[in-house]
Amino acid sequence: MILYFSATGNSGYVAKRIADGLGDERLDLFDRIRDEDSSSITSKTPLVVVTPTYAWRMPRIVASWMERTPITAPAGAYFVMTCGGSIGNAGAYLKRLCAKKGLAYRGRAGIVMPENYIALFTTPAPAEAKRIIDAAEPAIDRVIECIKAGSALPEHAPSLTDRLSSGVVNDLFYPAFVRAVKFRVTDACISCGMCVRACPLANIRLEGGRPVWGSDCTHCMACINCCPKEAIEYGKHSVGLPRYTFRRAASATGKGRSGGGERS
The missing domain is CATH 3.30.70.20 (Alpha-Beta Plaits)
Structure with a gap:
């Protein structure tokens, strides 16, 4: 099962691509989050969670929803995060989330998609956005093939910048x-x-x-x-x-x- 949260469509598109590639169902978390619906989720296939990246981590509203929702996924959980550039050390926090939920952590992947954070960055014009989307397709294909093979998503060791971005910067960014x-x-x-x-x-x-x-x-x-x-x-x-x-x-x-x- 593919669970996804999407605001402007990047993660929705990636979730659809993965669902189509795996022949699996997908569930939009928008209404679940908005309605504070924490009814249980059961996935016989690997759970794939697709979200944007907010300050180098999974959005807090998604993490909070997962923490309070009973989730059963014996095949483990994969995480795919769309981003404008980097997901930092998000994997460390996803591992902690999986440990809390009793889920086997199967890795995370960052998919660079067009920037939508217009509050701080410059958003792309349509032609540039389409170029970025096209460039993301091979990375999405690699995620699909990895999940099909039953392999964990490969992860590189986080740099000091990654750890700081997902750690202290994230902690300060939200309240500020x-x-x-x-x-x-x-x-x-x-x-x-x-x-x-x-x-x-x-x-x-x-x-x-x-x-x-x-x-x-x-x-x-x-x-x-x-x-x-x-x-x-x-x-x-x-x-x-x-x-x-x-x-x-x-x-x-x-x-x-x-x-x-x-x-x-």
Whole structure:
């Protein structure tokens, strides 16, 4: 079984590719997380968990959901993380999670996909995004073949930078930066409610037809990237930057593999 969480479609696409390659089912965790649904999960096939990378680790909302959800997977758990550059030392924390859950850890893989963290980085234009997606295909294929063979995903020894990034930097990053206070809406807003529906924590509501953010934000960037009118900004940093979703990048070029990016 493939479990996945995706905000702008990268992890949704990778999950679909893996599910298709293995002939296995997939389960979108969006509603499970949003609805605080911790009903049990049982997988007779290897469990494959596909998520984005938030500050060089699995998103805390996914890790928390896994911690409180009964999971049975005798064939062990693989982890595949989409990222803009690196997953750091995420594997160390995934091993701890597996130990807590009584799951056999089968390794982790990082898949470089287009950057969507528009709050801090520069998001790619559609043509560049499509180039990055195409370049990721061989890495996805290697993950599929490894799981098919029953092998653990290969891992390199983490560097000092990796350990610091996933450790102290992650610990400091969340309280310092992961807040919704800088989100704002412009007059381009059409009150469609897409941002409300896209939020995995139900942290956005419409008041007078305009989005209002609460305090429970995970910085998934779904609201700002999925807005059809690009009417949401994050401080001054996002002004003028492309809004990235997997589906938009795939449809803009009309070539290569497509589909699977449900949260886009």
